[in-house]
Amino acid sequence: MAEKTLPPVDVVVVGSGWAGSIMAKELCEAGLSVVMLERGKRRSTARDGAYPSSLDELEGAVRYKLFQNPAQTTVTVRNRSDQEAVPYRRLAAFLPGAGVGGAGLHWTGVHFRAPPQDLRLRSHIIERYGRKFIPEGMNLQDYGVTYTELEPFFDKAEKVFGTSGEAYTVNGKATGKGNVFAPDRSDDFPLPPLRDVYTAHLFRHAATEAGYHPYAMPAANASQPYTNPYGAQMGPCNFCGYCSDYACYMYAKASPNVNIMPALRRHENFTLRSNAHVLKVLLDSTGKKATGVVYQDAEGNHMTQPAGLVILAAFQFHNVHLMLLSGIGKAYDPASNTGTVGRNFTYQNITNSTVWMPPTRSTDQFIGSAGGVAIDDFNSDNFDHGPLGFIGGSPLWVNQAGVKPIAGAKAATPGAPRWGSAWKKAAIDTYRHSFTINAQGSNMAYRDVYLDLDPTWRTSYGQPMLRMTFDWKDNDIRMNRYVISQLANVVKALGAQDAHYGMREPGKPFDVRDYQTTHLCGGAVMGDDPKTSALNRYLQSWDVPNVFVVGANAFPQGMGYNPTGLVAALAYWSAHHIRTQWLKGNGGPLVAL
Amino acid sequence: MPDMPNRPYPAAPQTEQPPHPHAAAASPAQTPPAQQSAEPPEPAATLYPPTRRHIVQGLGTGAAALALGAVAAPSAAQAAADHAPPGTAPSKHPTATQPNAPRFFNPAEFALLSAACERIFPADAQGPGAIALGVPHFIDGQMDTPWGRGELWYMQGPHRTDAPANLGYQLPYSPQQIYKVGLAGVMAWVQQTHQAAFETLAPEVQDSILTALEQNATQFDTLPAATFFEQLRSDTIEGAFADPLHGGNRQMAGWLMMGFPGARGDYMDWVDRYDTPYPYGPVSIAGESAEHG
Numbered sequence: 001m002a003e004k005t006l007p008p009v010d011v012v013v014v015g016s017g018w019a020g021s022i023m024a025k026e027l028c029e030a031g032l033s034v035v036m037l038e039r040g041k042r043r044s045t046a047r048d049g050a051y052p053s054s055l056d057e058l059e060g061a062v063r064y065k066l067f068q069n070p071a072q073t074t075v076t077v078r079n080r081s082d083q084e085a086v087p088y089r090r091l092a093a094f095l096p097g098a099g100v101g102g103a104g105l106h107w108t109g110v111h112f113r114a115p116p117q118d119l120r121l122r123s124h125i126i127e128r129y130g131r132k133f134i135p136e137g138m139n140l141q142d143y144g145v146t147y148t149e150l151e152p153f154f155d156k157a158e159k160v161f162g163t164s165g166e167a168y169t170v171n172g173k174a175t176g177k178g179n180v181f182a183p184d185r186s187d188d189f190p191l192p193p194l195r196d197v198y199t200a201h202l203f204r205h206a207a208t209e210a211g212y213h214p215y216a217m218p219a220a221n222a223s224q225p226y227t228n229p230y231g232a233q234m235g236p237c238n239f240c241g242y243c244s245d246y247a248c249y250m251y252a253k254a255s256p257n258v259n260i261m262p263a264l265r266r267h268e269n270f271t272l273r274s275n276a277h278v279l280k281v282l283l284d285s286t287g288k289k290a291t292g293v294v295y296q297d298a299e300g301n302h303m304t305q306p307a308g309l310v311i312l313a314a315f316q317f318h319n320v321h322l323m324l325l326s327g328i329g330k331a332y333d334p335a336s337n338t339g340t341v342g343r344n345f346t347y348q349n350i351t352n353s354t355v356w357m358p359p360t361r362s363t364d365q366f367i368g369s370a371g372g373v374a375i376d377d378f379n380s381d382n383f384d385h386g387p388l389g390f391i392g393g394s395p396l397w398v399n400q401a402g403v404k405p406i407a408g409a410k411a412a413t414p415g416a417p418r419w420g421s422a423w424k425k426a427a428i429d430t431y432r433h434s435f436t437i438n439a440q441g442s443n444m445a446y447r448d449v450y451l452d453l454d455p456t457w458r459t460s461y462g463q464p465m466l467r468m469t470f471d472w473k474d475n476d477i478r479m480n481r482y483v484i485s486q487l488a489n490v491v492k493a494l495g496a497q498d499a500h501y502g503m504r505e506p507g508k509p510f511d512v513r514d515y516q517t518t519h520l521c522g523g524a525v526m527g528d529d530p531k532t533s534a535l536n537r538y539l540q541s542w543d544v545p546n547v548f549v550v551g552a553n554a555f556p557q558g559m560g561y562n563p564t565g566l567v568a569a570l571a572y573w574s575a576h577h578i579r580t581q582w583l584k585g586n587g588g589p590l591v592a593l
Numbered sequence: 594m595p596d597m598p599n600r601p602y603p604a605a606p607q608t609e610q611p612p613h614p615h616a617a618a619a620s621p622a623q624t625p626p627a628q629q630s631a632e633p634p635e636p637a638a639t640l641y642p643p644t645r646r647h648i649v650q651g652l653g654t655g656a657a658a659l660a661l662g663a664v665a666a667p668s669a670a671q672a673a674a675d676h677a678p679p680g681t682a683p684s685k686h687p688t689a690t691q692p693n694a695p696r697f698f699n700p701a702e703f704a705l706l707s708a709a710c711e712r713i714f715p716a717d718a719q720g721p722g723a724i725a726l727g728v729p730h731f732i733d734g735q736m737d738t739p740w741g742r743g744e745l746w747y748m749q750g751p752h753r754t755d756a757p758a759n760l761g762y763q764l765p766y767s768p769q770q771i772y773k774v775g776l777a778g779v780m781a782w783v784q785q786t787h788q789a790a791f792e793t794l795a796p797e798v799q800d801s802i803l804t805a806l807e808q809n810a811t812q813f814d815t816l817p818a819a820t821f822f823e824q825l826r827s828d829t830i831e832g833a834f835a836d837p838l839h840g841g842n843r844q845m846a847g848w849l850m851m852g853f854p855g856a857r858g859d860y861m862d863w864v865d866r867y868d869t870p871y872p873y874g875p876v877s878i879a880g881e882s883a884e885h886g
Contacts, residue, residue, distance in 0.1 A: 052878045055856040058835035063740050070747040077760055086756045086763055089747040198867045240858035249858065362870035366853055367860040405834035405853040410827065418807070419713040419826055420800065428719055432852050456751070511759040 001300045008306035009033040009271075012293050013313055014278045014322065017102025018564060019550040019571045020313035021256035021264065022157075025230070026575035027311075028267035030583065035305055036270070037295055039277035039314075040068075040099030045257055048105070049247030057404040061245040064091050066106040068098040068315075073277075073459040075317060079471040079509045081334060081448060087457050087465065093512040094347075094520055095245075096315045100274055101257040103315060103518060104564070108244040108401045109253045109370030111163045111220040112561035113154045113569070115380040116147035116183050118442075121557065124381060125391055133391070135475055139337070139344050139445045140391065141556035144528040144537035147183055150569050153576070155186050157568035158218075161254035162226040162234045164371065165189035165218030179215035181376040191223045194237060194371030199363050199435035203398040204373040206493035212375040217399060218565075219370035220254035230263035241368035241402020253370065276303070279461060281310055281326035281547060289587075290328075290547050296461055308587075309578075312549040313571070319553045320345075320451050320523035321466040329524070329534045329543045334448050334469075340534040340542075341524055342451040345468065346558035347510075348519040349394065349441035349476045351502040353487060354413070356434045358497045363435045368402030375490075378483040379560045380442075390475045394441030394483040394560045396490070405431065413500060437490070439483050439502075440517070443558035446473055451523045470510050477504040519563050521555040526570075528591075536591040539574040540582075545589045548574055695729070697736035697769070701790075702776045703729060706825075708792035709779075712799045713829045720850040723829055731832030731841030736769050743767025754815060766816060768824065775821030778813025779806070836878045845883045848875040 010032035013020045024034050048054060048066065059065045068074075068091070076085035097103035117124040120142040125133055134140050158165075167188045168178030175188075193216035196204060207214040221243070222234040237252035251258050264270050275298035282291045282304065292306035312319045323329055323341045332342035357363060374397035376382055385391065408431040417423040454467040484503040491499045527533030530542040539554055541547040550571050552563040559566075581590055695703040707729040716722030723729065735741050743766075752765045766774060783791045783802060791799060805811070807826075809819035832841030834851065842848060848855050855875030863871055874884040 051858060052856040052876075052880075055858050056836050056838075056878060058831060058839055062831060062835075063738075063745065069745055071744055074747045079757075079759075084753065084756070086753045086760050087747050087749075088761060090745075090762050092761065195864045197864055201865070201867055236861075238859045238861040239864050240860065242858065361868055362852075364860075364863070364871050367864060367871070405848060405851045406831050408851065408853075409830045409834055419803070419829075421715050421717040421719070424714060424717065424719050428851055457749070509757075509759050512761040513759065 001302065003302045003304070005304040005306065008292070008308070009035045010307065011035070011309045011311060012037065012305050012307035013311040014293065015102060015312070015314035015318070016100045016256060016272065016274075017097065017313065017315065018104040018256055018568050020102070020311065021104070021260040022160075022568060022571040023311045023313055023548075023550055023575055024270060025260055025264050026572070026579060027309075028264065028270050030579045031269070032309075032583075033269045034267075034271070035307070036272045037276040037278055037293070037305070038100050038102075038272065038274045040097070040102075040274065042274045043099040043101050043105055043247070043257060045247050045249070045251055045255065048099075049249045049251075051249040054246060054249055055240070055242050057406050060242070061404065062406060064095065064245075066097055066099060066245070066247065067091060068096040071460065073461065073465075075466045075468050076454040076457055077468045077470065077512050079469070081469055084456075085454055085467045085469070088512055093510075093514060093516050094518045095515070096317075096518060100261070100272065101247075101255050104254075104256045105247050106245050107253075107255075107564060108399070108562075109220040110399060110562040110564070111158065111161055111165075111218050111254075111370075112565045113183065114147065114150070114559060114561065114566045115181070115382075117381050118559045119143045119145060119147055119150070121391075128381065129386055133385075135391075137447045138391070138475065139447055139532070139556075141344065141445070141525065141527055141532055143554075143556060144526055144533070145570075145573065150573055151183075151186055153569040153572035154565065156572050157565065159190050160228050160230065160259055161220040161568070162191060162222045162228055162259065163189055163218055163220045163254070164191040164194050164223040164237075166193045166216045168215075177215070179374075179376055180213045181379065181382045182215075189218065191226055194219055194221060194223045194369050196371070196373055197239065197364070197367050197369070197400050199365070199400050200371070200373040200398045202357075202435075202494055203437065203490065206490045207373070207375050207396075209493040210489035212377045212490070214373050214375050217370070217372045217374045217397060219372075220564075221248075221370045222252045222254075223371075228259055230260060232259045232262050234258065237369050239367050239369050239402075241366045241404070243368060243370050243401040273297075277461060278314070278322060279325070279463065281312070281322060281328060281544075283327065283544065287327065288544060290544050308546065310547045312547065313551060316520045316552045317451060317466055317468070317523060319549050319551050323524055323534065323541075323549065324451075324453050324466070325463060328541055328547055331452060332450050334450050337447050338531070340530070340532065343532070343534070344445035344522040344525045344556050345449055345451045345470065346443045346445050346520075346522045346555070347470060348517045348521070348558050349392075349443045349472070349480055349504070350517050351439050351441075351480055351484065351504060353437045353439070353484065353502045354411075354430070354434050354500045355437060355491055355494060355496045356430065356498040357494070359429065359433055361433055363433055365400060365403035365408065365431065365435055368400045370399070370401055372397050372399035374399070378486055388478075388482060390479045390482070392442035392444055392476065392479045392560070394439045394480065396437060396439050396483065396487060398435060398437055400435065403431070403436075437487060439480060439487070440560060440562070441476070441480055441483065442560045443476055443521075444473070445522060445557045449473075472504055472508075472510055474506070477506055480504040519552070519558065521552045521558045521563060524549050524553040525556040526554040527556060530593060536589065538577045538582075538590045539570060540590050542589070542593065546587055548578065550574055693730070695733040697733050697741075698772070698776070701780065702772075703733070704792045705776055705780060705790070706732065706772075708799060709803060709825060710829045710832070712796060712803055713826055714833050715796075721846050723833060725843065726833050726847055727841045727843040728829050728832035731835065731839055732772075732828050734840045735828065735831075736772065741768045743769070762820075764816065764820065771816065771821055771824050774813050774816045775818075775824070778811075778816065778818070778821070782811055782813075837881065838878050845875045845877055845881065849883055849885060
C-alpha cells in the first residue's frame with residue numbers, strides 16, 4: 001500500500017449520485033476544477049442497462065448488482081441504546097447504491113416537491129396545534145429554508161430530470177388537474193403525466209368514489225422523448241416495469257448517468273475517479289478548515305486529494321459516517337440531547353396493503369413505471385391532527401413499477417401457506433389478480449434514535465462501522481394505523497374480493513430482514529440553530545465552513561414523500577449560494593454564528 | 594463490489610411479439626439516444642470473462658477442480674475464522690462431466706435437495722414442479738457465484754448468533770456452507786428419525802419433515818433448521834422464476850404459470866387496455882419464446 005498526495009484542486013465532491021452530480025455540474029459551470037470520487041465502479045446505461053441482459057430479476061433485484069456490497073462496508077443496527085448493535089450482513093431493509101450514479105441509477109423515479117409545511121414543521125405544528133402537541137422526546141425541527149425560497153430549484157431539478165406530472169396551479173392559476181394539496185408552481189411539469197396502468201386507473205376511480213382527491217404521481221420517467229437543459233436526451237417510457245433496482249434501458253428514467261454525466265464530462269475542469277473510497281476529510285490544525293480528503297483506490301493505495309472546498313454528497317448515512325470519522329462537528333449524545341452529528345436520524349414509515357380483485361380481473365402487475373395514482377388527503381398536515389394526537393401523515397398510492405415473478409412469489413400473505421401446492425396456487429392467483437397500495441409515511445425524529453460509531457465492528461477499510469439505533473415510536477405507529485384505516489373506503493369502492501391491510505403493529509420492533517425502503521434521512525440536518533443542526537440553511541457545516549454536506553442527511557425528519565426531489569432541489573439551492581455568495585467571500589460561514 | 598458473473602449473451606433474435614402500433618417509438622433498437630456514444634469506455638478487464646458454462650464445456654473434468662477450489666477456499670476471511678463450520682470439505686464429483694450432473698453437491702446431497710425442492714414447489718395442476726423446472730440445478734449453479742461463496746454478505750466476526758431475530762442474519766455461514774451443513778444435518782436427522790433417506794419417503798412424510806424444519810424443530814451444528822429451510826424456500830422460488838439462463842425456469846414454464854412475459858420489456862401498446870389480460874407468452878434474455886398452451 002502506497003501513500004501519495006495528488007495535485008490540489010478547487011473542489012472535491014464525494015459521491016457521484018444525484019447530489020454529487022448536481023454539485024459537480026454547478027461548480028464546473030462556475031469555472032472551478034472539480035474531482036469527483038466514487039467508491040463504486042464505473043457504470044453506464046449502455047452497459048448496466050443494456051437490453052435484454054439487464055432485464056434479469058435475479059441479478060438486478062435479488063443479487064443486487066447495482067447496490068452496495070456489505071462485505072465492503074455496512075452498518076450495525078439495534079433498536080435501543082441498551083442493546084448491542086450487530087452488523088447488517090445481508091442487504092434487505094434498505095439498499096444503498098454503489099457505483100457511478102449511486103442510488104440515482106437504480107431508483108424508481110418518483111419525483112416530489114416537499115410540502116411547504118413540512119419544511120417548517122415545528123413552527124407549523126406549534127402555530128396550528130400548540131407547543132404541547134409535540135410529544136416528549138420528539139426532536140421536531142424546521143429546515144431553515146422555505147418552499148418559496150426552494151421553488152426555483154424544485155423547478156430546475158424537474159427540468160433536468162425530465163419529470164412527468166400534472167400541475168394543480170401554475171402561478172396561482174388552476175389547471176383543472178393535479179393534486180389539490182400541491183403547492184403553487186412557477187411553471188408546469190416539463191412533460192405530461194404518464195398514463196395510468198390498470199391498477200392505478202382502478203385506484204383513481206375508487207379514491208374518487210370514496211371522496212378523496214387522486215392525482216397522477218410526478219415521475220422522473222419521460223412520458224415523451226425529451227431533451228433537458230444540459231442537452232441530455234431521454235427516450236419515452238414504455239412501461240417495461242424494470243424501474244426500481246435497474247438501470248433503465250430506455251433512457252426514460254432520469255439518472256445522473258443519463259441526465260447530467262454526458263454534460264459534466266464535457267467540462268475540461270471535471271475529473272471522475274471511480275473505485276475511490278473516501279476514508280476521511282482532512283482538517284488543518286485548527287480543525288476549522290478542511291484541506292482535502294484521503295481515499296483508498298482499487299489497489300489499496302491511500303491517496304490524498306487536497307482541495308479548497310469539500311462537498312460530501314455520498315449516501316445519507318455515509319455522509320454522517322464521514323463527518324464522525326473526520327471530526328467535523330460535535331457527535332450527538334442522546335443522554336444530554338446535545339451535539340449534532342448523528343442527531344435526528346429518521347427513516348420512512350412504509351407499509352404495503354394487498355388488494356385481490358375477482359379472478360376474472362387480470363391486474364398485469366408486470367406493466368409498470370414510476371408513475372401511478374396517489375391521494376394526499378392523509379399526507380403531511382392536509383387533515384386535522386387535533387383530535388388524532390399524532391404528527392405526520394402518509395400518501396396512499398398505487399405506484400406499480402413492475403412486479404417481477406420472484407418478488408411476486410415471495411410476497412407473503414400473513415397466515416397463508418408458504419410452500420407446497422396450496423401456496424403455489426395462491427402465489428399465482430395473487431400475482432395475476434392482486435395489486436399493492438403503499439402507505440409511505442413520515443417518520444419523526446426522536447431523541448433516542450440516532451447514528452454514531454460502533455465500538456466493535458469495522459468495515460473492510462479498517463474503520464469503525466456506523467451504528468444505527470432505530471425503532472418505531474408510538475406517534476408514527478398511530479399515524480400509520482390511522483391512515484391505513486382510511487383505506488377501507490377505497491377498497492370498498494374497488495369491488496375487491498379480498499384485502500390485506502399492512503400496518504405497523506405496536507410493540508413490533510424495526511426489522512432489518514424485510515425490505516421497506518432506502519429512504520433513510522437525517523443524521524446531519526440543516527437548520528437555523530447550530531445547537532440542533534449540523535448544517536446551516538445552505539447545507540454548510542457550522543463547524544468547518546469549507547465543507548458542504550448534501551443529501552437526505554439534511555432532512556430534520558422524514559416526510560411522506562420520496563426524498564430525491566427535495567435532495568435535488570437542496571443541491572441546486574446550496575450550489576447557488578456557493579456560487580453567488582461563498583466563492584465571493586472569504587471562505588467563511590454563510591450564516592453568522 | 595466484486596463483479597457479478599458477466600455472461601456473453603447471444604445476440605437476441607427478434608422476438609415473436611406481434612407488431613403493435615407504437616412499435617416504432619418503443620423499439621429497443623431505437624432506444625439509446627445520441628448520448629450513448631458519449632459514455633466512456635468500460636475497463637476491458639470487467640467485460641465478459643469466460644463463463645463457467647463455457648469452462649465446463651471446454652475443459653470437461655476441469656469443472657470438478659473449479660468446484661473444489663471454490664469450496665476449499667470460500668474466502669480468506671472464512672478460512673481465518675475459528676467458526677469454520679463442519680461439512681465444508683469438498684466431495685468427489687465422479688460424474689461431473691455428464692451434462693446433468695451437479696457440480697457443487699454430491700449425489701446424495703443432490704437427491705435430498707431435489708426431493709425437498711419438489712415438495713416446496715410441487716408438480717400439480719398449476720404446472721411443473723421444481724425438478725422439471727431445473728431448480729436443483731439452478732441452486733447447484735448458484736453455489737459457484739460470488740453470492741454462493743458469501744462474497745455479497747458481511748462475513749466478519751464476531752458473530753452474535755443470539756442477537757434478536759429482527760436484527761437479521763448473524764451466522765458465520767455462506768450460502769455454500771448453509772447447504773453443506775443443512776443437507777448433512779437433514780440427512781442424519783431423517784436417518785435417525787425415519788431410518789431412511791428423505792427422498793425415499795412418502796410425500797406426506799417429506800412434508801412433515803419440511804414443516805418441522807420450517808418450525809425450527811432442530812439445529813444442525815449452530816445452523817437453525819429454520820434458517821436452512823428459509824434459504825431452500827427462497828432459492829427454490831428464485832430457481833422457478835429467474836431467467837432460464839441461470840439454469841432453472843426451463844422452457845420458461847415458471848413464467849407461463851405465473852403469467853409473466855419475461856424480458857419483453859415493452860408494454861407501450863398495452864398500458865391502457867384495461868382489464869384485458871396480456872395475451873403474449875414470455876421471451877427470455879437469450880431470445881427463446883414460449884406461448885400459452
